[in-house]
Amino acid sequence: MKREGKRLKAEGKRTWTNTPLNLFIASCSPSSFIPHPPSLSRARSGQAVVFLLLAFTALVFVLLFNVDLHRIIQRKDQAQNAGDAAALAAARWQGATLNLVGELNLMHVLALATQAPAAVDAITNMQARLCFTGPMTALFAAQIAAKNNHIYVDPDMTSLLTEHAATVRTEYNTRFNGEMYFAEPWVGAWSEYADMLELIASDGIAAGPDNTQFYLDPSTGHPLMEKAFYEAVESSNWCWFYLHARGLLESYDSYHDWPPLPDPDTTDYADSEIFGIGLHPYTSPIKQLFSASDLEKLIQEADLGPVSAATLTASNAMDSVETWYVYNTKDWTAWDLIKPDGEGSFPITGPVRAEYDYAGADAVVRVYASVDRMTPGLDGGSRSDKVIWTSAAKPFGYLDTDNKKERPDSAADFVLPAFRNVRLIPIDSASGSDNNSSDIDWVRHIKSHLRPYLDVGPKPSGCRYCRALATWEVRAFRKVGIDWLELYCDNCNVPSGGGGQRGGGSRRGH
Ligand SMILES: [Zn+2]
DSSP states (O other), X not given: OHHHHHHHHHHHHHHTOOOHHHHHHHHHSGGGOOOOHHHHHHHHHHHHHHHHHHHHHHHHHHHHHHHHHHHHHHHHHHHHHHHHHHHHHHHHHHHHHHHHHHHHHHHHHHHHHXXXXXXXXXXXXXXXXXXXXHHHHHHHHHHHHHHHTTOOOOHHHHHHHHHHHHHIIIIITOEETTXXXXXOSSTTHHHHHHHHHHHHHHTOOSEEESSOOOTTSOOSOSGGGOHHHHHHHHTTOHHHHHHHSTTHHHHOOSGGGSOOOOOOOOOOOOSOSSSOOOEEEEEEEGGGTOOHHHHHHHHHHTTOOOOOHHHHHHSSTTTSEEEEEEEOTTTSOOOGGGSTTSXXXXXXXXXXXXGGOOOOOOEEEEEEEXXXXXXXXXXXXXXXXXXXXXXXXXXXXXXXXXXXEEOTTTTTTBOXXXXXXXXXXXXXXXXXXTOOTTOHHHHXXXXXXXXXXXXXXXXXXXXXHHHHHHHHHOHHHHHHHHHHHHHHGGGOOOOOTTSTTSSSOSTTTO
């Protein structure tokens, strides 16, 4: 008995060592069950509360995330509608302006036939102004269209246009040896143009013109003027170099190697920088462009009143050396950007009809919309997403010559009323669509950072494009690209059409 009791005592000692684990096991094992109903139910209900809280938090997150997703989609829809409406409004005014300039060309002929020299001067002056006031009205109409579609004023784009108005007022009005450095299309043009820009900007810019060609900017065609170059550097997209700038990684040594920036290619300031319509004045007697009977027909078709070929010949109309408004052949080229075999290899289903196959006037606009996010913790604290949408539209029309439809500029480049409608066009097929002239960081980089970089190399900067240049300048960075391409360049394919890179925008911020 004694021995047994000892053994039991020993076992008991072994069983009930006071380690926390054993205490836990003991409390859970049925043999050591000591009924304490109130504390058990507290533990269980505590676990349930924790579980419910977790489930509830997850549910709240899912709900908030859904709300955010819905808001972003809704805002993107709004941005798209606003961008499309703004581009269409601008293109409509471009078309209307072209028609007006065309009608004035014909009225000019009539004024000559009726020997009204004061009217002739007024008409030519009005045409020169229309090349600016038309596009400015287009810009204004685009703002209204965007604002009517719930897009608010963007402070950056507004300040960009205000700054540009100041540049026009000061720099464009500069005289050099008594001559205007930027020849004015009419006396006082730059001050009036600056006034118009300021007036529009004072209401706030909601739809930024994105294919603007500023007179002072270098013309495009330099790698440093291509946004894609910077994006390729930022994302180490070596295939971009293989496909678009083959050999650059190998041949480049330092910033001294870049070719100089091209000069601005404008010597002709007759066309607006913003939403330009690609016209310029041309001085000659009208008989070099049309016969008297052609003119008689054109004037009748435009419903501008009866005039006979005989009257036109008898008056000085055919011989007088006059200023006419004509399509600038530099702008009104074939519409190569949309052709399947063209530069952009755009995926369209068939050839563009001959009467619509022209580049020239088109409007590209950019809108920004912000979405305030409700889900916490997914960002760096900004709680706001920026939605960017860019749209392009173009006025279309044709001349009806003997029941055959022809391009609007087919009559000796002479502007005639020909535009009938507007259409949205794919952004990548719009002219000047790489300018990104409403992307304020990009505009600042082109205007202020490129020339200093070419002179002294990269400097520390808050500008993302300058930071990309600093990365690019590092030899080891380029070496990584060279090595990668040696192994994998076969994987670099020209993107085929129809994917996400086309159709809705792509390289323009979508
Ligand atoms: Zn920069």
